[in-house]
Structures are given as structure tokens and as C-alpha cells.
Amino acid sequence: xxxxxxxxxxxxxxxxxxxxxxxxxxxxxxxxxxxxxxxxxxxxxxxxxxxxxxxxxxxxxxxxxxxxxxxxxxxxxxxxxxxxxxxxxxxxxxxxxxxxxxxxxxxxxxxxxxxxxxxxxxxxxxxxxxxxxxxxxxxxxxxxxxxxxxxxxxxxxxxxxxxxxxxxxxxxxxxxxxxxxxxxxxxxxxxxxxxxxxxxxxxxxxxxxxxxxxxxxxxxxxxxxxxxxxxxxxxxxxxxxxxxxxxxxxxxxxxxxxxxxxxxxxxxxxxxxxxxxxxxxxxxxxxxxxxxxxxxxxxxxxxxxxxxxxxxxxxxxxxxxxxxxxxxxxxxxxxxxxxxxxxxxxxxxxxxxxxxxxxxxxxxxxxxxxxxxxxxxxxxxxxxxxxxxxxxxxxxxxxxxxxxxxxxxxxxxxxxxxxxxxxxxxxxxxxxxxxxxxxxxxxxxxxxxxxxxxxxxxxxxxxxxxxxxxxxxxxxxxxxxxxxxxxxxxxxxxxxxxxxxxxxxxxxxxxxxxxxxxxxxxxxxxxxxxxxxxxxxxxxxxxxxxxxxxxxxxxxxxxxx
Numbered sequence: 126x127x128x129x130x131x132x133x134x135x136x137x138x139x140x141x142x143x144x145x146x147x148x149x150x151x152x153x154x155x156x157x158x159x160x161x162x163x164x165x166x167x168x169x170x171x172x173x174x175x176x177x178x179x180x181x182x183x184x185x186x187x188x189x190x191x192x193x194x195x196x197x198x199x200x201x202x203x204x205x206x207x208x209x210x211x212x213x214x215x216x217x218x219x220x221x222x223x224x225x226x227x228x229x230x231x232x233x234x235x236x237x238x239x240x241x242x243x244x245x246x247x248x249x250x251x252x253x254x255x256x257x258x259x260x261x262x263x264x265x266x267x268x269x270x271x272x273x274x275x276x277x278x279x280x281x282x283x284x285x286x287x288x289x290x291x292x293x294x295x296x297x298x299x300x301x302x303x304x305x306x307x308x309x310x311x312x313x314x315x316x317x318x319x320x321x322x323x324x325x326x327x328x329x330x331x332x333x334x335x336x337x338x339x340x341x342x343x344x345x346x347x348x349x350x351x352x353x354x355x356x357x358x359x360x361x362x363x364x365x366x367x368x369x370x371x372x373x374x375x376x377x378x379x380x381x382x383x384x385x386x387x388x389x390x391x392x393x394x395x396x397x398x399x400x401x402x403x404x405x406x407x408x409x410x411x412x413x414x415x416x417x418x419x420x421x422x423x424x425x426x427x428x429x430x431x432x433x434x435x436x437x438x439x440x441x442x443x444x445x446x447x448x449x450x451x452x453x454x455x456x457x458x459x460x461x462x463x464x465x466x467x468x469x470x471x472x473x474x475x476x477x478x479x480x481x482x483x484x485x486x487x488x489x490x491x492x493x494x495x496x497x498x499x500x501x502x503x504x505x506x507x508x509x510x511x512x513x514x515x516x517x518x519x520x521x522x523x524x525x526x527x528x529x530x531x532x533x534x535x536x537x538x539x540x541x542x543x544x545x546x547x548x549x550x551x552x553x554x555x556x557x558x559x560x561x562x563x564x565x566x567x568x569x570x571x572x573x574x575x576x577x578x579x580x581x582x583x584x585x586x587x588x589x590x591x592x593x594x595x596x597x598x599x600x601x602x603x604x605x606x607x608x609x610x611x612x613x614x615x616x617x618x619x620x621x622x623x624x625x626x627x628x629x630x631x632x633x634x635x636x637x638x639x640x641x642x643x644x645x646x647x648x649x650x651x652x653x654x655x656x657x658x659x660x661x662x663x664x665x666x667x668x669x670x671x672x673x674x675x676x677x678x679x680x681x682x683x684x685x686x
Contacts, residue, residue, distance in 0.1 A: 130320035132349035134309035138293035143271035150219035165259035190403025219256035226252025250279035297323035315346025377662035417651020437501035484519025499536035503548035566618035580630030644676025
């Protein structure tokens with residue numbers, strides 16, 4: 126049986142399956158070792174910190190940062206207060222913390238950002254760990270080298286699996302930005318996500334929530350496929366693919382340290398997308414020439430009040446300082462808005478928050494949030510001697526850019542000395558993800574210093590197709606001529622004004638996408654750090670004339686491909 130999904134980490138593995146099923150606790154699921162909520166939360170926090178310490182000792186800084194953040198989350202009053210209310214209403218602690226965690230996670234997921242979905246997985250992971258401690262449940266981890274199969278594999282569970290016993294990861298849900306996928310790439314093991322029909326396979330076998338199944342599965346992280354009881358011919362094909370990929374990766378890694386460029390020397394800056402300071406090391410190791418998208422939403426979610434300026438400034442300074450004054454860091458203003466799970470916004474629930482009061486639009490009702498963020502960015506710039514690039518999300522009109530300018534002026538007026546001077550060094554740009562911004566690009570480029578195209582949301586809005594709805598997968602093709610013509614329109618508007626155009630959506634991190642985008646005239650590509658080596662190599666092997674011909678053919682065609 127062959128299950129098809131999405132490739133999330135390259136490589137392949139063959140072995141038995143270790144099945145992980147999340148336990149949904151009931152009010153009667155407290156065992157003899159059960160304990161109360163407060164003690165369970167402290168126990169969970171201690172376990173997570175111990176796991177983080179072990180990862181850090183092994184040099185896995187990024188994963189250590191994830192689990193340290195989870196350790197703090199286990200003590201977070203937002204989660205615990207919600208669980209206490211449910212306990213007071215009659216729920217058992219494990220069931221209460223599960224329900225409270227689900228409510229918070231659903232609110233984060235409603236923001237429709239794949240990296241933020243990983244934060245929702247963190248909340249569920251922490252709540253489940255507290256629930257297990259409270260109910261006395263003990264997870265049975267793999268005892269032999271196995272391929273982990275799950276609906277979603279929590280980061281802390283993956284970290285608990287002993288070294289050498291995790292051969293690969295296959296998920297029914299998730300995305301290439303899920304923590305499990307990031308972990309797989311850091312360990313050099315394959316991963317596939319969104320595996321169709323895996324949920325049914327996970328439900329079929331009997332056994333506890335965490336056990337090894339007999340029989341063999343093969344995970345192909347190149348094609349994003351899972352093979353149940355593969356044939357000898359299928360295993361041979363996977364082996365050939367592994368050998369070819371390993372040779373390509375070794376060759377690509379030799380180009381690290383070389384600026385991105387086509388074969389004939391046309392420069393293409395290769396940047397990293399980051400979801401937090403804990404991802405900096407991975408980007409630097411990949412030879413990123415800067416940061417093209419630093420998402421800041423992690424600072425604003427899962428809490429009852431906005432983050433303090435000091436906390437924000439430290440987070441921004443960590444990234445700005447790591448890349449220094451000569452490599453750009455593009456900080457996106459928080460893209461939060463009309464969703465009931467961000468309680469301090471005080472906004473009414475919206476029927477469709479993805480089309481509602483979010484991004485730069487939030488400044489029309491709560492300008493102080495973005496002014497405080499701009500102040501914090503200026504403070505970080507002053508502390509690091511850098512000139513941060515800051516971009517506004519969800520820009521749809523010229524008036525939105527004017528609003529962004531006023532926010533920057535207000536932030537600068539409230540500062541003084543070196544920090545005010547640093548505010549003056551901020552380089553202002555916008556995200557192009559709303560179709561109206563594409564057609565207003567000739568006017569917008571006169572008001573900004575750079576533009577960055579978010580191909581994920583732009584595709585979603587161009588086709589009016591929710592990119593989280595699997596039934597609409599045919600409308601998610603970012604190489605469709607409609608998307609490429611929109612990108613070309615932005616590039617054509619920006620070129621006479623000398624305004625650089627970047628792409629920070631997933632398209633820029635794929636080999637075909639990178640070639641087409643550069644052929645259209647995009648000068649900067651921002652991507653997951655794990656994609657930088659191969660993109661650098663494929664561009665170095667491609668003359669600009671070939672890329673232009675490829676892009677022109679696809680742009681003018683009636684369909685993708």
C-alpha cells in the first residue's frame with residue numbers, strides 16, 4: 126500500500142512502525158499514580174527542561190530552545206487558569222488541561238500561518254504532558270530502530286525517543302514547518318507529512334498509544350510517500366534515490382559561503398525564514414545571507430496581555446545581533462487581528478478573520494500595539510548597531526502604506542537619543558499578499574524601500590481557496606500562470622524604481638520555484654534554512670537566459686506545468 130503526502134525532510138528509511146496516538150483523557154482516566162494539576166504542571170516543566178538540557182548538551186540548540194519554551198508554557202497562567210476553571214466545574218485535571226490546551230491551540234491555528242500552527246502543536250504537547258503526569262499515564266517509547274507514525278508527533282515526544290531509534294517520521298497532519306519536520310531535518314532523517322489515509326492506518330492496529338507494529342514500512346522523504354509492506358522493486362528504487370540525493374547534498378554543501386548567483390553571475394540573495402530566535406543557528410549554518418522573514422507572532426500569542434517592550438527588544442536583538450550590520454534582517458510586524466483567542470485585543474469575533482481586521486489593519490483600532498513593536502525594534506537596532514528592515518503585512522491600499530509611515534513617525538517621536546536615531550535607520554517595506562497590492566504596485570513602490578511577495582497567501586487570495594482545505598489542493602499550485610503573472614507585475618513595477626523584490630513564500634524554497642522566480646526578475650529568495658544549499662546549487666548551475674526562457678514559457682501558458 127502506498128500513502129501519498131508531502132515531502133518534509135529528504136532521505137528514506139525502512140523498518141518497523143512505532144505508532145503514536147494522542148490520548149484524549151476522560152474524567153475517569155486517573156490512575157493510581159495520578160496527581161493534582163499544579164504538581165503535574167511542575168513535573169511536566171521539569172521534564173521538558175531536562176530534555177532541553179540534554180539536547181543542548183548534544184549541540185541541538187534549536188530543538189533545545191523549543192523545549193525550553195515549552196517548559197515555560199507548562200507554568201503559563203493562561204493555560205493553568207483555564208484548566209482550574211474546568212476543574213472547578215467538575216472535570217478531572219487531565220481532562221481539564223486537555224480541553225484548555227485545545228481551546229488555546231485552536232485560536233492559534235485560526236491565524237492561518239503554517240509556522241504558527243507549530244506553536245499550536247506546542248500547546249497541545251504541553252497540555253498532553255501535564256495530563257499524562259496528572260493521570261499517571263506512561264508512554265511506551267520505541268525499543269528498536271523504528272519509523273514514527275502519528276497524526277502529529279509532538280516535539281517533546283520525539284526528543285524523548287533514544288538516540289538511534291528514530292529512523293523517520295510520517296505524519297497524517299502537519300506541514301514541512303512542523304516541529305517534527307524541523308527535527309527530522311536537523312537529525313538527517315526523512316519525514317513526510319499530510320499522508321493521505323494514514324489516519325485510517327493508525328486506527329486499525331490494536332495496542333496502546335505508543336507501540337511498535339510488526340511488519341515493514343518504508344518512508345520516502347524525497348517524494349513524501351509511505352509504503353506499507355514495500356516490494357523489493359520499491360525498496361531498490363528508494364535506495365537509488367537515497368544515493369543520488371546524498372551525492373547532490375554533498376556537492377551543494379561545498380558552495381556554502383558563496384553568495385547566491387546564477388551561473389553567469391546574476392546575484393540572487395538567499396535568505397532564511399525564521400519563526401523565532403531559536404532558529405538562528407540553523408540559518409547561519411546553512412549560509413543564509415540574511416533573514417527575509419522574521420515572524421514575530423510568537424511574542425503575541427498564548428497570553429493574556431501584550432508582550433512588554435523589553436521582551437520584544439531582546440528577541441529582536443538576538444536575531445539582529447547574530448546577523449550583524451552587513452546582512453539584512455526583515456522583521457514582519459505582528460500579523461494578528463480579529464480572532465477571539467487573542468483576548469487582550471478586545472475585538473469581536475469575525476466570520477472570516479483571514480479577510481478581517483489583521484496585520485496593518487489592526488493599527489486602525491489598536492495602533493499602540495504596533496507602535497510599541499516599532500519602538501522595541503528601534504531599541505534592538507540601537508543595541509546591536511544594525512539597520513533593521515521592517516515590513517507591514519496585509520497591505521492592500523496606498524492608505525495602508527501611509528498608515529505604516531505614521532506608525533513609524535509616532536514611534537520615533539516617542540524615543541530619544543541613540544534609540545531615536547536607530548528608529549530613523551529602519552528600512553520600510555511591505556508584504557505583497559493581497560491581489561489589490563499587485564495591481565497598485567506602481568504606486569506602492571514609490572512609497573517603500575522593498576517589497577516581499579508572500580506566495581502562500583497570494584495564491585490563496587487569487588484563487589479564493591483556503592490553503593488549509595485539502596479538498597482545494599488543485600488551487601494551491603504556486604506555479605499556476607495566474608500566480609506567476611502577479612509576481613511578474615510586481616517585479617515590472619518595482620524595477621524602474623530600483624526597489625528590490627523578494628519572495629518569502631514556500632515557492633522560493635523549491636528548486637523549480639527558485640528557477641522560475643529568478644527568471645521573472647526576483648532578486649531575493651527567502652526560505653526554510655534547510656532549502657538554501659540546494660537552491661544555491663541549482664542557481665549556480667543555471668544561466669540567466671535559461672531561467673528567463675523557462676519563466677516566460679510558464680507565465681504565458683494557460684495552465685501550470
